[in-house]
Amino acid sequence: MNWDDLKVFIFVAKSNNVTEAGQSLKVSASTVSRKIAALEDALGTVLFLKKTNGYFLTEAGKALLPLALETEERFKLIERQMSQPSDRMAGQVRIDCPELMGTHLIIPGLAEFRDQYPEISFDFINSAVSSKLTQSHSDIIVRLRRPDNGNFTMRRVGTFIQALFCSEGYAAAYGVPTAPAELKQHNLIGWTEEMSHMPLAQWLGEVSGEQKPWMRVSNLNAQLKAVEANLGIAALPAYVGHRLGLRQVLADRPSPSSDIWLLRNQATQGLGRVDRVMEHLTDLFHRSIAEMQ
Numbered sequence: 001m002n003w004d005d006l007k008v009f010i011f012v013a014k015s016n017n018v019t020e021a022g023q024s025l026k027v028s029a030s031t032v033s034r035k036i037a038a039l040e041d042a043l044g045t046v047l048f049l050k051k052t053n054g055y056f057l058t059e060a061g062k063a064l065l066p067l068a069l070e071t072e073e074r075f076k077l078i079e080r081q082m083s084q085p086s087d088r089m090a091g092q093v094r095i096d097c098p099e100l101m102g103t104h105l106i107i108p109g110l111a112e113f114r115d116q117y118p119e120i121s122f123d124f125i126n127s128a129v130s131s132k133l134t135q136s137h138s139d140i141i142v143r144l145r146r147p148d149n150g151n152f153t154m155r156r157v158g159t160f161i162q163a164l165f166c167s168e169g170y171a172a173a174y175g176v177p178t179a180p181a182e183l184k185q186h187n188l189i190g191w192t193e194e195m196s197h198m199p200l201a202q203w204l205g206e207v208s209g210e211q212k213p214w215m216r217v218s219n220l221n222a223q224l225k226a227v228e229a230n231l232g233i234a235a236l237p238a239y240v241g242h243r244l245g246l247r248q249v250l251a252d253r254p255s256p257s258s259d260i261w262l263l264r265n266q267a268t269q270g271l272g273r274v275d276r277v278m279e280h281l282t283d284l285f286h287r288s289i290a291e292m293q
Contacts, residue, residue, distance in 0.1 A: 001039065001042050001043070002035075002038065002039070002042070003071075003075070004035065005035045005036070005038050005039040005042070006039065006068050006071060006072075007025075007072065008021065008025065008032055008035040008036060008039070009035075009036060009039055009047065009061075009064070009065075009068055010065070010068050010069065010072060011024055011025055011032075012032060012036060012048065012055050013057055013061065013065050013068075016054035016055055016056060017054050017055065018032040018033050018036070018055060019032075036048060036055075043060075043064075045058075045060040046058050046060065046061075047060055047061035047064060048061055070137075073137035074137055076094075076137065089117045089119060089120060089272055089273055089276060090119035090120060090273065091119070091120065091121070091271075091273050092120075092121045092122065092123055093120060093121070093122055093123070093139050093140065093273055093274055093277045094122075094123040094124075094125070094137075094138040094139045094140070095122060095123070095124055095125070095138060095139065095140045095141075095142070095277075096125040096126075096138040096140070096141040096142070097124070097125070097126050097141070097142035098126065098142060098144060099126050099219060099220045099221060100126075100220045100221065100224065100236070100237055100240050101126070101142060101160075101237070102124055102126030103126060103221065104237075104239070104240045104243065105239065105240075105284070105285075105288055106124075106142075106281065106284065107124065109280075109284045109288065110122070110280075113276075113277070113280045117273070117276060120273045120276070120277070125138060137265065137267075138265065139264070139265050139268050139271075139274050139277075140262065140263065140264055140265070140274065140277060140278060140281065141262075141263040141264075141265075142260065142261070142262060142263070142281075143260075143261045143263060144160055144258040144259070144260060144261070145258060145259070145261070146259065146261050147261070147263065151265065151266050151267065152263040152264060152265055152266060153263070153264050153266060154261050154262065154263045154264070155261070155262050155282070156259050156260065156261055156262075157260050157261070157262045157281070157282050157285040157286065158259075158260040158285045158286060159257050159258070159259060159260065160237065160239075160257060160258045160259070160260050161237070161238040161239075161255055161256075161257045162200055162203070162235050162236065162237060162238065162255055162256050162257070163235070163236070163238045163241060163248050163249075163250075163251070163255045164204075164207070164233055164234070164235055164236075164248065164249035164250055164255075165227055165233065165234060165235075165236050165241035165246040165247060165248055165249060166186075166227060166232065166233045166234075166246065166247050166249055167227055167228055167229075167230050167246055167247065168245070168246075168247055169230035170227075170230045170231070170232065170233070170247075171247045173230065174186060174187075176247060176249055177233075177249060177250065178250070179250070180207050180208065180209065180250065180253070181209070183207070183208045183209070183211060183233070184208070184209065184211055186232065186233055187214035187215070187231060187232030187233065188204070188208055188211055188212075188213040188214055188215075188232055188233055188234070189213060189214065189215045189216075189217070189223050189226045189227060189231065189232045189233065189234035190204050190205075190213030190215070190216050190217075190223075190234070190235075191204075191213075191216060191217070191218070192216045192217060192218045193216070194218070195218055199256065199258075200235050200256070203235065203256045204234075204235045207250070207253070214231075214232055215231065215232060220236065220237075223235075223236065224236060224240065224244075227246060228244070228246075233249055238255070239288065260285060262278065262281060262282060262285070264278055
């Protein structure tokens with residue numbers, strides 16, 4: 001099996017189109033088709049249903065895709081590690097972290113680090129949905145629960161608290177509930193159905209008596225924007241709500257909390273740039289979380 005053929009497979013699987021895949025890879029559509037055919041011959045199976053409106057994964061193709069993506073991540077990790085000597089403070093560090101934690105805590109906290117280590121660059125993955133550790137080959141990963149598998153070393157670096165927040169504009173217009181039962185008189189901003197399994201979504205349902213949200217979105221950034229636009233009450237990370245000057249709702253009630261775990265890919269042991277980033281993030285969590293909660 002040829003890695004180039006597998007890379008082409010990934011691009012076609014994502015776009016369902018050989019022309020678009022070719023444009024992304026800077027090769028012709030016929031080259032893409034030829035490489036897909038070569039991969040199918042090597043594996044002895046059909047990976048795509050080739051229709052007039054595109055290429056669509058067969059069951060064999062669907063089974064291959066996560067393995068191909070994992071292989072792609074391993075190649076990227078090798079490229080990052082070999083791009084610079086391990087003892088030089090240069091090269092790329094890839095960080096996988098929760099959505100708002102990356103946007104409102106980690107990224108803003110990199111200015112001083114950049115000035116000290118200008119040749120270290122970053123590749124961020126921050127999403128409401130955590131990637132599987134078995135398929136992740138990021139250098140550093142932040143998780144809100146202690147993982148029980150994966151090729152990572154880990155340390156606990158703080159406690160993450162969630163709370164209900166609204167804007168001062170919303171509070172002035174509609175008042176602030178003083179008991180959970182009063183939430184029924186307010187607009188709640190929650191999660192779409194496919195995200196309802198998340199602990200934060202379940203807690204919002206419990207505290208509100210399973211009140212149906214007035215607005216449902218699929219990520220925390222959209223919830224935050226809705227709160228800032230005076231549209232309602234949402235469950236947000238406490239450090240984000242306090243930093244942005246939002247009004248905490250039911251502040252005297254217990255709020256859910258999670259330990260913050262900082263994971264390091266064991267394959268990066270001996271890389272000085274990852275050492276420095278780990279030290280910086282540990283210090284950032286210790287200082288920032290304590291100050292804002």
